Amino acid sequence: MEWELLGIILAGMLALTFYTFCIPLLFPVPIQTKNSRESRFDVLRGFAMIGIVMIHIHSYFQFFHPADTFIIHNTLMLSNFARFSVPIFILTSAIFLKIKEGYWISKFKHLVLPYTIFSILGYWIKYNHYTLNEFLIFYVLGKVFTPFYFVPLLLQFYLLFYILNPIMKAGSGRNIILLVSFLINVISNLGFFDTYLPSEYHSISIFNYIFFFVLGINIGKTNQSSSDINQNSKFILSIYFVLSLILILIFSHLFGSDLKNHHTIYPVLFLLFIWQFLNDFNGKVSKVLSYIGNQSLFIFLLHPFIIHFMHSVDPYTFAGPFFGYLFTLILNVGIPILISIIIQKGKFLYQSHRLT
Template identity: 65%
Template sequence: MFQKDVCNMEWELLGIILAGLASLTHYFFKIPVDFPSPSNLKDNREIRFDILRGFAMIGIVMIHIHSYFQFFHPKDHLVIHSTLFLSNISRFSVPIFILTSAIFLKKKSGYWKSKLNHLVLPYFIFSIFGYLIKYQNYSFSEFTFFFLFGKVFTPFYFVPLLIQFYILFYVLNSVFIRETWNFWILLLSFVINLVSNLGYLDPILPNVYHSISIFNYLFFFVLGISIVQRKSSVQNSNQNTNFILFVFFLVVVVLMILFSYLLEIDFKNHHLFYPIFMMMFVWIHLHNFRPKIAKILSYIGNHSLYIFLLHPFIIHFMHSFDPYIFGGPILGYIITLLLNVGLPVLISSIVQKGKILYQSHHFS
C-alpha cells in the first residue's frame, strides 16, 4: 500500500513537471491554446461538452471492467496488465465529468427541485434495490450510511460527491461569478486540490470521508465554472499546438505502459494534470471525429446518469460468469463494455420516450 501511495504521489509530481514543461514551451514558442469555451451554444447546451462527458462515461466503465477481469483471471498477467493500462489511461474520466457538470450548472428557479428529481430520487431508488440485491442482513442504519457515502456499489460514491458540489455552487454562486476574483479562486482551488492529492489533508479529514472528498476534485469543478465565465476561446491553434500535444500524449502513453505493465500500479481518479491534458487533446481533435461517432458520444454523455446508476448492477451480475465466455479476453472485454454502456443508454432512452409520450398524452 505504501509503495502504491508513493508511486501515486510521484505520478502527481511528474504531472507537475510535465505541466511546467508544457507551460514553458507555450511561453517561449508563443503557441496558442484552443481552451474549451461554451461560446457556440446550441439550445444553451454545448454539444462538445456532451462529447467529453461521453468519453468520460466510457472511461469510467473501463476502470471498473479491469476489476471484473482481475476477479476471474488474476494470474493471466498479459490480460490483466492490458485492462489495467486501459483503466489507467481512463483516469481522466471522473475529473472531466465533474468539470462538465459544473459547466452545465445554473442557479435558477427550481434548482433544487431539478436536482432532487433527476439525481437524488433516482439515486435513492437504485440504492434501495442495490442494497437489497447485494446484501443479506438488512439494517436501516447501515443502509443510511451506505446511501450517504455512496457505498451500496463502489461507483455510487460519485453521487454524494456531486451533491456536495451542487451545494457549494448554490451557496457560493455569487463568489464564483465575480470576474475579478476568478483567477484567485481558481488558483486557491488548485492549491487545495494539489495538497489533497498529495495526501496532506488525509490526517485531518475522517477516514470515511476520503472517498467522497470534494477537495480531491475541487479544481476541476471551479475550472468548469471558470470556463463558463470566459467570453470566448482562442480559435487560432496551429500545427505547433497539435505537435506539442501529440508529443506529450506519446510521453503519457509510454509512462502509462511503464506503470501498468511493469510496476502494476492502479492510479487514482483525482490526479490534476493528466485530465486537463486529455481534455485539451480531445477538444482540439473533436473536429476530426466522424459525425456519427460524435453523435454517439454526445448521446452517451446525455444519458450518463443512467450509466452511473445501472452499470454497477450489470457488472455486479456479470460477476456470476467468466467474461471469457464471450469468446476470449478481447471479445469478452468489448462485449462487457458494450453491455455496461449500451444497456443503461437503451433503458434511459425508453424511459425518456415514455416520459415524452406520457406528457403529450396528459396535456393533450
C-alpha cells in the first residue's frame, strides 16, 4: 500500500512538472502498417519477459539461501525492479487486439491449447498425487505453476475486450472508461475489493490490471502521429525514473519488501521512460529484445519447467551467486527460445516437404 501511495504522489509530481514547464510528453503510438506490426512494442514485451523471469529467479535463490541476506536483498531488488513486467505484458497484449473472424479460434489455438498441454504436463511432473478435481481447479486458476495465473487472467481480458470493443471503437467514451479503469485499479491495489472477492480469485482478478489493459486498447486505437522527442521530456522522466529506482532500493534493502506485480504508477513510468529512449537503443539490442518479445509465449510456458527442475541444484554451484544468477537467467530465456526455433524449423521443413 505504501508503494502504491508513493507512486501516486510521484505521478502527481511528474504531471505537475510537465504541466508547469509546458513540456510535451511522448506517449506510445503504434505506427499503423498493413504488412508489419510495430516492433517497438515487441521490444517492450522483451523487457517484460526478461523481467518475469527475474521475479521467479528471486524465489529460486531464496529457496536455497534465505539466510544470505545481502544476496537475497539484491535478488529482491532486481525482482522489485522487474515489477513492471506483467502490467506491460498485459498492455502490449491489448494494443493489437481486433475483433475479426476467428477471434476466439485464434485465442484457443495460440493460447488455450498450448496452456492446456503444458498444464497437463506440468501437473504430471510437479505433483505426486493426481485427482481430476484438483487438476481442474489448478487449471482454471492457473496454479499448476505459479506464473500460469497469467493465462486465465488474459482470457478474462480477451472477453472484456470483446464486450468493450464497440464502445472503445466509437471513441466517445474512451477517456471516461480509461479514467474509471484507473480508479478501479488503484482501489483494487489498496485492497478494498479483497473482502468482497473469493480468496481463490485474488491472483487472477482483472481489477488488479484493468487500467493497463484499457490503456493498451486506447493506444492501439490511437491514429495520431507522435511528435518529435523532446530532450527536456527525456531529462525529467530520467530524474523521476531514477527516483523510483532509489525508492525500490530502499524498499528492498531496508524494509525487505516484496512488491506486487500490479502497482499502477511504476509500470506506467517505466513505459514512458523506455519509450522516450527506444530510438537511442543499440540496433542489435533492440533486435534481441524484439525477438524475445516475439517468443514470449514459449518462454512464459516453458521457463517454469526449467526453474522447477533447477530447484534440485543450488544456484551457487554455477561459479557463485553472480554467475549463478546470470546463468539461471540465460537458461530460462534461452532454452525456450531454442525449443521455439527447433519447432518453427520443423514446421518449415514439414511444409516444404508437403509442397514438394
